[in-house]
Amino acid sequence: MNDQRSQTQRHVVIAGAGMAGVQTAVALREQGFTGPVTLLGAEPHQPYDRPPLSKAVLLGKAEDSAFDVDFEDLGVTLRLGVEVTALRPADREVDTADGPVPYDVLVLATGAEPVTLPGGPVPGVHLLRTVDDAARLRPVLAGRHAVVVVGAGWIGAEFTTAARDAGCPVTVVEAAPRPLAAALPAAVTTPMAGWYEAAGARLLTGTRVAALEPGRVRLDDGTELPADAVVVGIGARPATGWLAGSGIERGADGSVTADARLHTSLPSVYAVGDCASFPSARYGERLLVHHWDNALQGPRTVAANILAETADRSPEAVYDPVPYFWSEQFGRFVQYAGHHTDEDTLLWRGDPAADTWSVCWLRDGVLVAVLAVGRPRDLAQGRKLIESGTAVDPAAAADPAVPLKSAAR
Template structure:
C-alpha cells in the first residue's frame, strides 16, 4: 500500500472515530482545528499542545489593544473543557517520529493517530541583536506586555521594518505619544508585499502621523540609547522594535522526514496533508498548491489560520476529500486607515485604480484576462466585500466600469 493510500485509509471511517488527534500549536490555526473537529462530529481524543503557558489567545489585538493597555489580553472565547479538548500548555514540541506515530515534547513522547502541525511563524531577528537590551520583537503576549510600559513612558522608539507589523506598531506608539522613527532598507513601505506605485501613496501616511520614515536605510548596530545606520547617522532610541518579517516555525521538524519548502514551511497538498502519513499542516507554517492561482501559496495571515482548519477537520473525519483553495484575505489598521487585501496579484496582467490614492479612500484592482484576481481597498470595505466574491466567481469584468469609483464593483460584471 502506498503512503498516500495508507494515510487516506487511516483517516477514514468506523473505528477511526476513536482515534487520537494531536494538534501542535495553540494559536488561531491550532485552536480552530480542535474546535472544527468537535463541530464536525469527531468523537476521538483531541489534544492541543502549546509552547506558551498562557491560555490560547488571538494575536491581532497585540499590536494595538494590548500595547495601549485597553485590553489585558485576547484569550479565545472557547470552552475547552465542554468540548473535551485537552490542553497541554507550556509544552514545547521537540520533534516528530512519523514511523512511530509519536510527537516528542519537553514532557516526553505523545502518541498520536493523526497529527496536525499548526506552529505558525516566528519573527525574523535583526542580526547581531539577540540578547541586546532594549531590542524587542512583537509576536507573543509576553512581547506585548514587555512593550506596554515602553509606550506608557513615551520613549523614543526606532522601528526596523516598514511592513505591516512595523506600520501597526508605529501607529500604536504614536497614539501613545512616543517619538517614532521607522527604518526601512527598501525604497518604500511594504516593498515585499505591494508594487511600487501602490505602496508609494502610503509613504505620506507616516509623515501625516508624525512618524519619521527613513528609507534606503539599514541598521549597522544598536548601542545604548541609539541606533547607528549604515551611513553613519545615529538615531536616538530608548527602545528598538524589529518587524522585518516572519518565517515558519518549523526548525523543530529537522530530521523528521517531513518535507519542507524553500522558506522552511511544511509542504502540504491541496487537502493540507504533508509528505508523512497521518500528518496535516495548517496556518502560517504551511504552504499549499492553489489551482485558482496556479502556484503554491504561503499565507501568513489570520484568515488563513481561520479557514484552513475546517478543511483539515473534514479530511481527518474522511467523509469527503475537502480541497483547500481559498481567496487569501487580510487587513491592517495603520495611521487611521483600514487597509484590506484579497487575492494574489503576482500573475495579474492589468492594474486598475478606483479613486484618488492621495485621498482617504481608494482601491486597486488586479486583473488577469479581465477577471479579478486581487484587490487592495483603503477605506472602501464595500469594494473588498464585493471584490472577494468576484474573485471567487471569476466573472469577466468591464475595466472601464471597474475604474469608476462611484459605481459598485459588482456593476462591472459583464457577460461578454
C-alpha cells in the same frame, strides 16, 4: 496499511495552540469527531488571538485576547507550556520537553516565528509576536519613550500607529526603497509612505541597520539614532525548524509542503496556517499565506479530511481560498483580498491622495485581487467577484462611483 480502529479510539494531536490549532480542535468537534483531541501550546498562556496585540493589548485597552473557547466542554485536552521539539513518524510520536506524545493523526499548526536581526539579545530591543512581547512594550508606550522601528511592513506600520497614538517620537528604518515593497507595487505604496509623515513619524527608506546597541541604533551610513526602545518587524518565517530530520517535505521558504487537502508528505499528518504552503488551482501556484483568515479557514478543511480518514473514506475536501487580510494603520482601514503578480493589470479606483481609494488587479480581464483603503464595500464585492472568477469591464471597475459588483460582465 489502514488503521482499522474506530474514530473514538484514534487520537488527534494538534501541535500549536494559535488560531490555526484552536480552530482545528473546534472544527473537529463541530464536524462530529468524537475521538480524543490533544492541543499542545508552547506558551504558558491560555490560547489567544494575535491581531489585538498590536492594538488593544499593546495600548493597555485590554489585558489579553484569549479565545472564548471552553476546551473542557469541548472535550479537548489542552497542554500549555509544552513546546514540540521533534517529530518521529515511524513511532507516531512528537517529542516535547515533557516527554513524547503519541498520535494517530497529527496536525502541524506551529505558525510562524519573527525574523530577527543578526547578533545576540540587546537590552531594549523588542519583537511584537506574543502577548509577553506586548506586555513588555506597554510601559514603553505609556512612558512616551523614543522608539526606533526597524521595518515598514504591516507590523511596523501598526506598531508605529499605536506608538504615535500614545505620543511616542518614532523613527522607522526600512531597508527597501519604500514601505511594503515585498507585498505591493511602488505605485500603490508611494501614497502609503506619506501616511508616516502625516502621523508625525520619521520614515527612512533605503536605509539599513548596521548595529543595535543599548540606547541607540547605528545605521550603515554611520548615523546614530537615539532609542529608548527598538521594535524589530522585518517579517516572519514558518516555525518548522523542529521538523528537521523527520522526513517531512518542506519548501525553500521553510513551509511544510501540504497538498490541496492540507495533507503532508507523511501519513496521517496535516499542516495548516502560517507553517504550511498549499497549491492554489485558482492562482496556478503554491501559496504561503501568513494571515489570520488563512488560520481561521484552513482548519475546516483539515477537520473534514481527518473525519474522512478516520471513517476509512478518501479525504476529499480541497482548500483553495481567496486569501484575505486587513490592517489598521494611521487612522485607515486597509483590506486586501486575492493574490496578484507584477504581470497583472493594475486599475485605480479613486485618488490615492484622498483618504479612501482602492486598487484592482486583473488577469485576462478577470479580477484576481483588490486592495481597499477605507472602502469596505469594494473589498466585499471584489472578494465575491474573485471567488466566482468573474470577468469585469475595466472602465467600470476603474470608476469609483460605480459599485464594483456592477462592473461584472
